[in-house]
Amino acid sequence: MLNTNVVGTLQLVQAAVPELKKKGGSVVFIGSQSAFHPQLPQSAYATSKGALQNAMYQLAKELGPHKIRLNMVVPTWMYGPPIQLYIGLVAQQRGITQEEVLAELTAKFPLGEMPADEDVADAVVFFVSDRARMVTGQTLFVNGGEFFR
Numbered sequence: 001m002l003n004t005n006v007v008g009t010l011q012l013v014q015a016a017v018p019e020l021k022k023k024g025g026s027v028v029f030i031g032s033q034s035a036f037h038p039q040l041p042q043s044a045y046a047t048s049k050g051a052l053q054n055a056m057y058q059l060a061k062e063l064g065p066h067k068i069r070l071n072m073v074v075p076t077w078m079y080g081p082p083i084q085l086y087i088g089l090v091a092q093q094r095g096i097t098q099e100e101v102l103a104e105l106t107a108k109f110p111l112g113e114m115p116a117d118e119d120v121a122d123a124v125v126f127f128v129s130d131r132a133r134m135v136t137g138q139t140l141f142v143n144g145g146e147f148f149r
Contacts, residue, residue: 001044001045001047001048002044002047002048002051004048005045005048005049005051005052006048006051006052006055009029009052009055010055013027013059013070017063017066017068020063020066020068021066021068023067024066024067024068024069025067025068025069025128026068026069026070026071026127026128026132027059027068027069027070027071028070028071028072028073028124028127028128029052029053029055029056029070029071029072029073030072030073030074030075030124031049031052031053031072031073031074031139032045032046032049032074032075033074033075033076033141033143033146033147034046034049035047035049035050035052035053035074036074036147036149037147037149052072053072053139056070056071056072056137056139057137060136060137061137064136064137069127069132069133069135069136070136070137071127071132071135071136071137071138071139071140072138072139072140073120073123073124073127073139073140073142074139074140074141074142074143075115075120075142075143076109076114076115076141076142076143076144076146076147077105077114077115077146078114078115078116078117078119078120079113079114079115079116079117080116080117083114087101087102087105102114108146109143109144109145109146110144110145110146111144111145112144113144114144115142115143115144119142120142123140123142126140127140
């Protein structure tokens with residue numbers, strides 16, 4: 001888990017740095033709410049994402065003088081094909097409708113709906129855009145208010 005989520009990510013950043021130093025740029029890590037708000041027994045995964053969070057802080061400081069920005073997007077459940085499959089399986093197992101399962105899941109979101117894949121993608125696009133040119137070392141939770149920090 002650490003090799004994939006931390007070591008692999010850092011190796012990719014390290015490989016990109018020479019090119020990014022030429023004109024500046026942006027790197028966006030994908031985090032997990034598990035690192036901030038444990039809900040499931042997934043300590044190895046949460047630890048790896050927590051380490052990635054700290055790496056992002058360090059790299060933002062180290063690479064900032066080269067106009068390289070590092071930020072992190074932390075999604076929650078995203079309403080897309082994997083969650084739709086999960087909802088179908090849960091509905092079948094529990095003998096209820098998919099709409100009932102979705103209602104149970106979305107009840108924990110103050111905004112009343114589960115973010116879609118596109119919502120997370122929009123956050124990433126923001127971080128790599130010129131609109132975020134003065135944003136580095138930051139974490140954006142895309143979670144419909146499910147968890148506050």
